[in-house]
Amino acid sequence: MTSKRTKWGALAAVGVLAVAFAWLIYGGLDSNVVYFLTPKELLAKGTEGYDKPVRLGGQVKPGSVVWDEQKLDLRFAVTDGTGEIAVQSKGAPPQMFKDGQGVVVEGRYGRDGVFKSTSLMVKHSNEYKAPTKGERPSEMYKSLMKSTGT
Amino acid sequence: MSPATPSQFGPPKPAPVWLGWGAFLFFLFTQVYAVATSPADAMMGHLQKMMYVHVPAAWVTFAAFGVVLVASLHFLWKEDERADLLAASAAEVGSLFCGLTLVLGMLWGRPTWGVWWSWDARLTSTLVLFLIFVGYLSLRSFVEDPHRRGQWSAAVGILGAINVPIVWMSVRWWRTLHQIQSNPRGLSPEYLRGLLLNLAAFTLLTIWFIWRRYEAARYERAAEHAAQAAALGDNNG
Numbered sequence A: 001m002t003s004k005r006t007k008w009g010a011l012a013a014v015g016v017l018a019v020a021f022a023w024l025i026y027g028g029l030d031s032n033v034v035y036f037l038t039p040k041e042l043l044a045k046g047t048e049g050y051d052k053p054v055r056l057g058g059q060v061k062p063g064s065v066v067w068d069e070q071k072l073d074l075r076f077a078v079t080d081g082t083g084e085i086a087v088q089s090k091g092a093p094p095q096m097f098k099d100g101q102g103v104v105v106e107g108r109y110g111r112d113g114v115f116k117s118t119s120l121m122v123k124h125s126n127e128y129k130a131p132t133k134g135e136r137p138s139e140m141y142k143s144l145m146k147s148t149g150t
Numbered sequence B: 001m002s003p004a005t006p007s008q009f010g011p012p013k014p015a016p017v018w019l020g021w022g023a024f025l026f027f028l029f030t031q032v033y034a035v036a037t038s039p040a041d042a043m044m045g046h047l048q049k050m051m052y053v054h055v056p057a058a059w060v061t062f063a064a065f066g067v068v069l070v071a072s073l074h075f076l077w078k079e080d081e082r083a084d085l086l087a088a089s090a091a092e093v094g095s096l097f098c099g100l101t102l103v104l105g106m107l108w109g110r111p112t113w114g115v116w117w118s119w120d121a122r123l124t125s126t127l128v129l130f131l132i133f134v135g136y137l138s139l140r141s142f143v144e145d146p147h148r149r150g151q152w153s154a155a156v157g158i159l160g161a162i163n164v165p166i167v168w169m170s171v172r173w174w175r176t177l178h179q180i181q182s183n184p185r186g187l188s189p190e191y192l193r194g195l196l197l198n199l200a201a202f203t204l205l206t207i208w209f210i211w212r213r214y215e216a217a218r219y220e221r222a223a224e225h226a227a228q229a230a231a232l233g234d235n236n237g
Helices: A005-031 A039-046 A137-148 B017-037 B048-080 B081-113 B121-142 B146-160 B163-173 B187-234
Strands: A053-060 A066-068 A073-080 A084-090 A104-109 A115-123
Touching: A005 A137, A039 A073, A039 B081, A066 B048, A104 A137, A115 B081, B017 B048, B017 B187, B048 B081, B048 B121, B048 B146, B081 B121, B081 B146, B081 B187, B121 B146, B121 B163, B121 B187, B146 B187
Parallel strands: A084 A115
Antiparallel strands: A053 A073, A053 A104, A066 A073, A073 A084, A104 A115
């Protein structure tokens, strides 16, 4: 049977290990993992920011969306209120893509000032609202299922 | 003095059948109620229904790891092998719900975000949590001696529990694709009711699962001790 003192010692050791472990994970992630840059941050990098694989996140600037159905070419601007970057993307956007929506795009920021996106992701807010009268959620649902059935 | 053996504890208290049936029927009711009474979301339509399974699954994953943590601490402190068996049972049930959380989240993410998966802090830390569960369970199957198995897995259980608050806070500490936790103000009341009911139903189901698994684990351990005693000869047993 282990003595009381050994138990306290073992518990203290586990506690120290735990704190060290947490500090390593938290500290490591905090400095290295930035999931996306905002337009302001990407622009602040200047020439450093060009032609490197990066994620860009922000709002779709209202009124900036241009969708060419023939060429499957989508253009819009991502803004964070201060900075703004033009984005070009290939293929149909996700169903929930729209003006003012939060998005994250993966790709490279070209020297021509256009961000070439290889992957477009729509960020969902943490709010869920029943539709106001006049909207037709049942039809939205059908179109949603159709678009994701591929 | 050697650690306590199951014979000292007698047979485990069986999980009452009414709890199992009650939890299962309540779960059926809350699922049907939540789906039937909630209107489609203004943005995502009926995809919103995913919250009635994904969110409760995530919640009971955290709760199950909480049981692993407390039982592991108790085992190291008191050397009561029942605590070790409870931790193992909670880890098995927790790994099930953690896997479910990931899969259900992916099914929601594909139509909402446009991708099945992205390596943001929330998704990555949740995957790490699943791997900790799996690592904990495989460690148990590798260690032959029950007492050492209990000590090693308790250490993993306690260290691994650190990841639970990391998963929870990840959406606030770092920029993520995953949204932050919803609060009652951002949730229409017709969604909130169904969500809270399902949180309760999942909790009851989880209690039932862990209890049943614990009961089985106690009999397994008793058999383990009996086999050991037989191998050593009856004089020593």
